Amino acid sequence: MGAWIEGWLEQIHARQLDRIAAAYAVVGWLLVQAASIALPAFDAPPWALRWLIVATIVGFPLALIAGWLLNKGEAREGARPSLKGREAIFLGLIGLVAVLSLGELALHWSSAPRGTAAQTLTASPRSVAVLPFDNMSGDPKQKYFSEGISSELIGLLARNPALHVAARTSSFFFEGKEQDIRAIAEKLNVRAVLEGSVQSDGSHLHIEASLVNAADGYQLWSQSYDRSLSDILAVQADIARAIAKALAPALTGAPARSHIPEPAQIDPAIYRDYLQAQFYFDQRLSEGQTPTSQDALNRAVTLFRKVAAAAPDFADGQASLASALYTIEHGTELDSEIHHALERALALDPENPQALVVSIEIANNKWDWNGILQNAAILKRTAAHTAIGAQGLAAASFAFNLPEVTDYAREWARLDPFSYTAWAHLTNGYFANARFEDAIAAANEALTLHPDDPVTKEYKCVSLASLDRIADAKAALDALTKPGVPMPLQTHCRFFITFHSAGSKAAVAFVDSVLARNPADAGDVADVGFMLSHTDAVDQAMDWYERAFTPQYWGFGFYPGKTAPQTFLDNPRWIALTQKPQYRAWAAAREKAKAELSDAKP
Numbered sequence: 001m002g003a004w005i006e007g008w009l010e011q012i013h014a015r016q017l018d019r020i021a022a023a024y025a026v027v028g029w030l031l032v033q034a035a036s037i038a039l040p041a042f043d044a045p046p047w048a049l050r051w052l053i054v055a056t057i058v059g060f061p062l063a064l065i066a067g068w069l070l071n072k073g074e075a076r077e078g079a080r081p082s083l084k085g086r087e088a089i090f091l092g093l094i095g096l097v098a099v100l101s102l103g104e105l106a107l108h109w110s111s112a113p114r115g116t117a118a119q120t121l122t123a124s125p126r127s128v129a130v131l132p133f134d135n136m137s138g139d140p141k142q143k144y145f146s147e148g149i150s151s152e153l154i155g156l157l158a159r160n161p162a163l164h165v166a167a168r169t170s171s172f173f174f175e176g177k178e179q180d181i182r183a184i185a186e187k188l189n190v191r192a193v194l195e196g197s198v199q200s201d202g203s204h205l206h207i208e209a210s211l212v213n214a215a216d217g218y219q220l221w222s223q224s225y226d227r228s229l230s231d232i233l234a235v236q237a238d239i240a241r242a243i244a245k246a247l248a249p250a251l252t253g254a255p256a257r258s259h260i261p262e263p264a265q266i267d268p269a270i271y272r273d274y275l276q277a278q279f280y281f282d283q284r285l286s287e288g289q290t291p292t293s294q295d296a297l298n299r300a301v302t303l304f305r306k307v308a309a310a311a312p313d314f315a316d317g318q319a320s321l322a323s324a325l326y327t328i329e330h331g332t333e334l335d336s337e338i339h340h341a342l343e344r345a346l347a348l349d350p351e352n353p354q355a356l357v358v359s360i361e362i363a364n365n366k367w368d369w370n371g372i373l374q375n376a377a378i379l380k381r382t383a384a385h386t387a388i389g390a391q392g393l394a395a396a397s398f399a400f401n402l403p404e405v406t407d408y409a410r411e412w413a414r415l416d417p418f419s420y421t422a423w424a425h426l427t428n429g430y431f432a433n434a435r436f437e438d439a440i441a442a443a444n445e446a447l448t449l450h451p452d453d454p455v456t457k458e459y460k461c462v463s464l465a466s467l468d469r470i471a472d473a474k475a476a477l478d479a480l481t482k483p484g485v486p487m488p489l490q491t492h493c494r495f496f497i498t499f500h501s502a503g504s505k506a507a508v509a510f511v512d513s514v515l516a517r518n519p520a521d522a523g524d525v526a527d528v529g530f531m532l533s534h535t536d537a538v539d540q541a542m543d544w545y546e547r548a549f550t551p552q553y554w555g556f557g558f559y560p561g562k563t564a565p566q567t568f569l570d571n572p573r574w575i576a577l578t579q580k581p582q583y584r585a586w587a588a589a590r591e592k593a594k595a596e597l598s599d600a601k602p
Contacts (some may be wrong), residue, residue, distance in 0.1 A: 024063050127190040129166035130154045132175045136199040146198035148275025156240035158386040167387035167416035185214030205229045221246035229268040270310045277303035300324050315349035322358050353383040357392035364399040369589030387415040400593040405429035420449035427459050434562040436463040454485045461493035465500045473497050488523035495531045504535040533564045542573040
């Protein structure tokens with residue numbers, strides 16, 4: 001045994017493997033250290049550093065193999081000659097170490113438990129979160145004012161493409177929660193946090209603001225403002241510029257760049273109405289569909305209308321009115337008022353992100369493909385780094401059934417990790433691309449934030465069934481059978497469970513039974529066509545699809561795509577439908593969208 005060990009050591013020394021190992025360890029360590037500093041500075045995705053480490057680890061045994069094969073060396077006189085069998089064993093062991101190392105790392109990352117929605121990507125060096133400012137007026141009813149100023153600062157900062165700004169939903173998630181600034185920054189994936197207070201007394205305004213470096217807890221910048229309330233927009237712009245100036249040299253070493261638009265002039269009382277309206281509107285968005293939230297939305301619309309009439313040159317007021325009206329009515333009753341507000345907002349501020357997002361959604365409903373592309377191009381150029389910009393680009397990608405919808409929706413969720421709406425859209429995008437495992441994971445994130453969201457539960461159920469995880473899908477179905485859940489969501493879940501467990505014939509029979517009992521339980525005509533498109537009843541599915549070929553029911557992004565079998569897509573009736581002028585116009589615009597939206601940020 002001792003002779004064998006001695007022989008191994010002689011061969012290692014003769015082939016200089018000890019020197020190769022030492023040199024590799026030093027170079028590899030230096031490479032990883034340099035990359036850990038350089039990659040975040042260039043906003044490289046976190047997987048880049050992880051896979052560099054993997055490559056370095058796996059490369060170690062491969063370097064030893066190369067050294068063994070290429071460097072025969074000279075053993076000392078009298079040393080035992082190398083045996084081919086021994087070489088094979090040695091090389092095999094090194095190869096096995098490489099394979100096991102890679103396998104263990106892959107298993108570790110694939111099986112690592114997912115965290116909450118707050119645990120996302122590594123923070124950018126130019127990232128900041130604005131916490132809700134404290135209301136120091138002594139009147140709880142003035143909370144809307146301090147929160148409104150915080151929201152407006154988020155919007156102003158987000159207009160600077162050099163910065164990554166956490167969205168309002170996530171920043172305000174920590175309101176009233178006693179947490180350390182560093183912990184908040186970690187959960188929001190930011191390097192700096194802005195906090196402050198607001199006190200208004202009649203026409204006088206006092207604001208305290210400080211920017212804290214989350215890495216060490218020290219202030220990067222602080223300032224107090226004593227101004228007339230009529231100067232509120234100018235004060236907000238000053239704070240935003242100061243933060244951009246403080247962040248650039250302190251955290252990135254780059255010069256400051258200001259992209260803050262010049263503040264508009266607005267009567268202080270009207271601006272208070274605007275902030276009050278935003279308070280109600282945000283309340284509605286955070287609570288979902290409830291009677292209370294509907295009342296908040298109605299109050300918001302009333303105040304936004306008042307602001308738009310009193311301050312017609314205030315772009316944000318016009319854009320907010322359009323957004324609130326669109327939330328109330330997706331039909332035609334409010335089209336004229338929405339169109340007028342959007343037109344006015346974009347005339348005043350052609351890069352207003354809220355107006356652009358609403359314009360994209362309306363254009364999709366009207367099959368205005370060029371309108372989608374035009375507005376998406378502006379968003380991509382000016383606001384792709386923001387949560388609302390990513391939201392609009394995700395909507396544009398979804399309208400054209402592009403896989404990039406998941407890239408943009410994932411960026412939206414990264415910038416707004418506590419927004420269940422962002423995670424719900426990401427779930428939808430993954431499902432549309434038949435990425436069912438990812439859809440389930442995103443659905444779980446959404447449901448941690450909004451446990452009662454039935455639509456997300458439906459996507460989760462259908463995704464589980466599509467992976468033949470029937471028992472899990474049935475458990476998800478149980479959550480959809482509670483009172484108040486729309487019956488079509490239960491129907492869709494039951495259909496896919498039936499289809500994947502009992503086959504096509506049973507699934508068609510299930511749909512027929514639902515239609516015979518109550519057609520409304522199956523959803524609209526597009527829903528019925530979508531379900532049947534997965535079965536052998538192709539002609540029956542086409543009957544429903546042809547009825548659904550109208551903007552009243554249909555956005556082309558919902559066409560079966562990757563979830564339907566190729567046999568359906570090859571059916572002559574489906575091919576004939578795709579030759580209609582409306583579909584061909586969409587397909588032509590889709591080709592253009594592929595080029596314009598394909599380089600989404602992962």
